[in-house]
Amino acid sequence: MKVTRSIAALTLTAHGVASQGSHYTRHVRAADELTRDGTATRAVGKGGGLTPLEVRLGSAPPTTSNSRVLRNLTLFDGEALHPLPQTVVIKDGVVTAVLPSSADRELVDEHERLGIVVQDKAGRFALPALQDGEFHFHTPDQFLSEWTNIPPSEDQPVKDDAGRVVRPPMGKLYRKLVDRGLMKTIVPFDFPYGNVAGTAQNTPHPLNDMVTSMNFGVFTVHDMQSNPGLTRMFVRARAAKLEGSPPKQSGTPEERMLTAFAKNTPRFNTSGNWLIAGDMQYYPKWGTEGFYNLKDGWTKEDIARAIERRKTYHGATYIKVYYDDQRRRGAEQPKDRPAIDKETLAEIVVASHARGLPVVVHARTVSEAVEALERGADCLIHTPGDAEVNERLIELARAHGSPLRLHPERAASMVPSLTVLLAQIPRASRDPFVSRYVGQHWSWTADPAIADEVDTYVSPYDTLRLLANSPATPGADHALLFRNVAKLHAAGVRLIAGVDASGAEPAVPGLTVHYEMALIRAALMEAGGLSAREASLEALKSATLNPTRMFAGDDAKKEGVPYGLVRPGFAADLLLLADNPATGDFKSTVRIRDMYRAGYPVERRVLRQRPLAARKLANAMMTP
Numbered sequence: 001m002k003v004t005r006s007i008a009a010l011t012l013t014a015h016g017v018a019s020q021g022s023h024y025t026r027h028v029r030a031a032d033e034l035t036r037d038g039t040a041t042r043a044v045g046k047g048g049g050l051t052p053l054e055v056r057l058g059s060a061p062p063t064t065s066n067s068r069v070l071r072n073l074t075l076f077d078g079e080a081l082h083p084l085p086q087t088v089v090i091k092d093g094v095v096t097a098v099l100p101s102s103a104d105r106e107l108v109d110e111h112e113r114l115g116i117v118v119q120d121k122a123g124r125f126a127l128p129a130l131q132d133g134e135f136h137f138h139t140p141d142q143f144l145s146e147w148t149n150i151p152p153s154e155d156q157p158v159k160d161d162a163g164r165v166v167r168p169p170m171g172k173l174y175r176k177l178v179d180r181g182l183m184k185t186i187v188p189f190d191f192p193y194g195n196v197a198g199t200a201q202n203t204p205h206p207l208n209d210m211v212t213s214m215n216f217g218v219f220t221v222h223d224m225q226s227n228p229g230l231t232r233m234f235v236r237a238r239a240a241k242l243e244g245s246p247p248k249q250s251g252t253p254e255e256r257m258l259t260a261f262a263k264n265t266p267r268f269n270t271s272g273n274w275l276i277a278g279d280m281q282y283y284p285k286w287g288t289e290g291f292y293n294l295k296d297g298w299t300k301e302d303i304a305r306a307i308e309r310r311k312t313y314h315g316a317t318y319i320k321v322y323y324d325d326q327r328r329r330g331a332e333q334p335k336d337r338p339a340i341d342k343e344t345l346a347e348i349v350v351a352s353h354a355r356g357l358p359v360v361v362h363a364r365t366v367s368e369a370v371e372a373l374e375r376g377a378d379c380l381i382h383t384p385g386d387a388e389v390n391e392r393l394i395e396l397a398r399a400h401g402s403p404l405r406l407h408p409e410r411a412a413s414m415v416p417s418l419t420v421l422l423a424q425i426p427r428a429s430r431d432p433f434v435s436r437y438v439g440q441h442w443s444w445t446a447d448p449a450i451a452d453e454v455d456t457y458v459s460p461y462d463t464l465r466l467l468a469n470s471p472a473t474p475g476a477d478h479a480l481l482f483r484n485v486a487k488l489h490a491a492g493v494r495l496i497a498g499v500d501a502s503g504a505e506p507a508v509p510g511l512t513v514h515y516e517m518a519l520i521r522a523a524l525m526e527a528g529g530l531s532a533r534e535a536s537l538e539a540l541k542s543a544t545l546n547p548t549r550m551f552a553g554d555d556a557k558k559e560g561v562p563y564g565l566v567r568p569g570f571a572a573d574l575l576l577l578a579d580n581p582a583t584g585d586f587k588s589t590v591r592i593r594d595m596y597r598a599g600y601p602v603e604r605r606v607l608r609q610r611p612l613a614a615r616k617l618a619n620a621m622m623t624p
Contacts, residue, residue: 065116065117065599066090066092066093066572066598066599066600067090067091067092067093067116067117067599068090068116068117068118068119068599069087069088069089069090069104069107069108069111069116069117069118069119070087070088070090070119070121070126070574070576071085071087071101071104071108071118071119071120071121071122072085072086072087072101072120072121072122072123072124073085073086073087073088073101073121073124073125073126073576074086074123074124074125074126074580075088075098075125075126075127075566076125076126076127076537076540076544076566076582077098077127077128077565077566077567078127078128078540078541078544078545078548078564078565078566078567079541079545079565080537081537081582084100084101084102085100085101085102085122086098086099086100086101086126087099087100087101087104087107087108088126088566088572088574089107089111090572090596090599091116091599092599093561093571093572093598093599093600094561094569094570094571094572094598094599095566095567095568095569095570095571095572096568096569097568098566098567098568121576121594123578124576124577124578124593124594125576125577125578125579125580125581125582125588126566126574126575126576126577127540127544127566127574127575127577128544128545128563128564128565128566128570128573128574128575129217129218129219129220129544129563129573129574129575129595129597130216130217130218130219130220130497130513130514130543130544130575131218131219131220131221131222131497131513131543131544131547131548131551131564132213132218132220132221132222132266132497132498132499132509132510132513132543132547133222133415133496133497133498133542133543133546133547133550133551134222134224134381134415134417134496134498134499134500135209135213135221135222135223135224135226135498135499135501135509136223136224136225136226136500136501137209137223137226137231149171150169150170150171152171155169155170155171155172156169157169157621157622165621165622167467167622168467168618168621168622169621170464170467172621173464173617173618173621174464176617177460177464177613177614177617180613182460182613182614208459208461208462208607209501209509209510210265210266210509211265211605211607212457212458212459212462212508212509212510212511212607213265213266213509213510213513214265214266214510214602214604214605215457215458215510215511215604215605215607216457216510216511216513216514216590216592217510217575217589217592217595218266218509218510218513218543219266219267219563219573219597220266220267220268220269220547220563220564220573221266221267221268221269221509222269222270222318222498222547222551223268223269223270223271224271224274224320224360224381224500225271225273225274225320226270226273231268231270231272231273231314231315232314232315234265234268234270235268235270235314235315267563269317269318269551269552270314270315270316270317271310271316271317271318271319271320271360272309272310272311272313272314272315272316272319273310273314273320274320274321274322274362275306275307275319275320275321275322275340275348276321276322276340298344300347300351303344303347303348303351304351304354307319307348307351307352307355307357308355311355311357316357317357317551317552318352318357318358318359318360318378318379318551319348319352319357319358319359319360320359320360320361320362320381321340321345321348321359321360321361321362321372321377322340322362323339323340323345323361323362323363323368323371323372324339324362324363324364324368325339325365325368326339326364327339328364328365328367328368328386342371342375345361345371345372345375345377346375346376349375349376349377349404350376353376353404353406356406357406358378358379358406358550358551359376359377359378359379359406360377360378360379360380360381360413360415361377361379361380361381362381362382363380363381363382363384364382364384364385364386365384365385365386365387366384366386366387366388366389366390366393368384369384369389369393370390370392370393370396373393373396373397373401373402373412374396374402374404375404376402376404376405376406377405377412378405378406378407378412378413378550379412379413379414379415379496379550380412380413380414380415381414381415381417381498382415382416382417382420382421383414383416383417383418383421383481383484383485383488384484385421385477385480385481385484387480388480388483388484388487389484389487389488393488394487394488394491396412397411397412397414397488397491397492397493398411398491398492399411399492410549411491411492411493411494412493412494413493413494413495413496413546413549413550414485414488414493414494414495414496415495415496415497415498415500416481416485416495416496416498416516416519416520416523417498417500417516418481418485418516418519418520418523419441419499419500419505419506419507419512419515419516419519420500420505420507421481422478422481422519423441423505423506423507441466441506441507441512441515442466442467442506444515444518444587445466445511445515446615447587449585449587449588449591450587450590450591451615453590453591453592454511454590455614455615456604456606456607457511457604457605457606457607458508458511458607459607460613460614462508462511462607463614463615463618464614464618465501465505465506465507465508466506466507466508467506467618479527481523482522482523482526482527483527485520485523485524485527485528486523486524486526486527486528486529487527489524489528489538490528494541494542494546494549494550495520495538495541495542495546496542496543496546496547496550497513497516497517497520497539497542497543497547498513498516499512499513499516511590513543514587514589514590516542516543517539517540517542517543517586517589518539518586518587520535520538520539520542521535521536521538521539521586522535524538524539533582533583536581536582536583536586537582539586540581540582540589544564544565545564545565547564548563548564548565549564552564561598571598572596572597572598572599573596573597573598574594574595574596575592575594575595576592576593576594576595576596577589577591577592577593578591578592578593579591592604
């Protein structure tokens, strides 16, 4: 019997990613034993089996068009809020016109004569689909090893200074969810992956991060460091210009899977993995293919070769550099991750810019941020949190502040990472401050206005991630972070909402983009003096216009149709909200009522297995 392997397996194994017995290998093997007609050759996992590939990929022909007219929208186009109700005309997945609804009668009549759907969306707030400016594929190993190996004597609730339980015993909570069948692998869309025997049954597949991103309106992710096999798969879909297109009904199983893959997951940009020094590998099972870490004695040619490899093989559209000397923050530098020196950073920037690639730099201190911008870095990852930003940093960040940037006429960009950085502040000092504005991430999601949305479209496993504790950073200051964000914004720095959900951070892809926007809004109001309306619009820009211009240039175009704005000539990637977050409750960004990708309606995927089960269990265990 001939076996046709899926593109997932080809990608993961061909590039040295899947090792014997690894989490990824088990999923791939379970999916790959397909006959010529796509039927599974054997049942996989406990009491389960794989359905035919055509069924798994959703072989039913599309029943909807990607041409339509949406009328009477309150429209934020990515840059400005339109004062009058707007009509957006979409043809073949591209926005062809935006005009006041009061002047659209002739146009509407013409489209109705052509049989194109015209929909009245009065009361809906429209904006471009969101973007995550710091995406990582999450692997559950860190959480699972923490939760499953806690000795019962240490598996205790965490209390605040007032004696209130703010985090349940996570090992006990995890075991309860497993016992109730709520932690099984969930990949509820068209991939030949499924539950397999062993611990993987209680392990979410990394692709769930993409499902959750789409569920909360994030149609573009900018990957900063992830499994290279998975990133290669997404890069192949991007290169084939398949994003947003319906799955093919013919062709090889690989072709059909690739189109389904592209249709159901966000647009994917990548750094091709970050540049670091030394031998550090977060995930040894990935192998060394494509990393090309900086070594002692590397020449300019070696650095250029590493960057060229990221661009041509891994599809990098920007380069990320780990420039973090933890000794500057009073911590010990990991032995496998020595600090990169300033001269090497400068060579990386020169080699990247020579290939048209902007450079983003992971930096945690003011001095590191200054050194990065002095050498031409285009974007900072993380708000400097060790001191007040100084005049030198502000000067460098302004437009024309550094002649070495890829586009010197533009101001620098920054991913503030407030969700993650605030989580590193000891809870006793953090809670009163953050709660004045948006509440902690867990309590923010419990607001009745959005709780049902969260618990419907977030998996039980991801619900637990919201309770995670990041390691505390000595001397971290919540008010300082807000002030530094506001000062850099006032200097013209483009703020970009990014989740950074890579390990133990209390963050969930997709959902946390909304929380990060809320924190950016709070910083600009508290420390920047902006009105609620002004801060809300700037926060919306941080997940629409700003990442578009940083990662895709002012023409917002990488491959195919430009994206990121609701304007003629741009991809028809839109979200329609129940309410206006610019003038009302900013949490309404979560209350998505319609989504369109390349003009096609997109359904949100229900992830809860039992209504509110994970939240109810957690809350019950935090109640005295």
